[in-house]
Amino acid sequence: MIPQKEAVLAVCEFLGRNGCRKIGNLSINTIKSLFLHVLENSYFVLQQPAEQPKYYKQIRGGVMGSACTQVLADIYVKKWENILVKEQHRQKELYFRFRDDVFLTRKQPLEKMNNIFEELNKSDPNLKIQWEGGKSVDYLDVTIRIEIPNFRTRIYCKLAAQPYVLPYHSVHPKHIMRNIPYGAALRAARICSHPNDLREELDRIKITLMLNKYSATFVDEQMQRFYKDLTRTESIDRLIGENHATYRNEILNEQWNKKEKRGIDFRNDITCHFSCTPTLARFGTTFHKIWKEIFQETPLDSTRIIYANRLTSNLKQFLVKKRPKKNILKLQLQ
Structure with a gap:
């Protein structure tokens, strides 16, 4: 702390x-x-x-x-890490940190590494290092294993992790449901450096989604959409084939497949929010059609109308109260 x-x-x-x-x-x-x-x-x-x-x-x-x-x-x-980072760069080793999780490489035996970290623990009593090392380590959501001359990476899941995602029948806009399989496939393709690991992870994703009421047909359609965006075909064969490394390098670029979005002009654009309900699942398209029919050839014809969904309150919001009642926030005078 x-x-x-x-x-x-x-x-x-x-x-x-x-x-x-x-x-x-x-x-x-x-x-x-x-x-x-x-x-x-x-x-x-x-x-x-x-x-x-x-x-x-x-x-x-x-x-x-x-x-x-x-x-x-x-x-x-x-x-605190300044000296350690300089030493890593001097030895041309890797050093990455996210918040309080650190990944580094060293060509030294475990006993010597233990001595180094013991000295670091003595340098600041407020920071306590707990470390593990070897040929394979888990860092954030990635399992990293040494396979000379490179690393082999795959997705890491904690033992306590539950196969849970947003249920398909949850009251959310359908584009969110479509993007969940797509995003999961993209994350797996970015992390898994070996085609066999990628195939296994995609199968695991499909099972997880089916446990949350996603149909197999729906999951396949969204994953095929991802394959087509990346490899120009709806089959997984190209992605896990001999050009796997090339496709993986392509999607490691943060700008891959990002579409330029026009910002909202709050002076001229009109944004309409509707509570998301199953009965209004396809109302967005109908709404734009009605708007065009009514305001065609009027000054509002050139006005950009934005249809947006407002999420309904869920059970967690109803049961979990993060803000205390006002009467207990007032200190009682002694």
């Missing part, structure tokens, strides 16, 4: 080191004061059944999920 004041000082040092005297109209001193104000005024209230509410103040770290805490943690760890 990061210390509050030391993390804020690390942010100030980071800004000064990069020549940033101001961010917008905010000076470094103002940014420091704002960070400290957020960290030192984090409270939460806990009320057990049939008991009076209890109030707690957070004195270490920051609120999980807060944008403020994420920035502080990233910069604090960046300061």
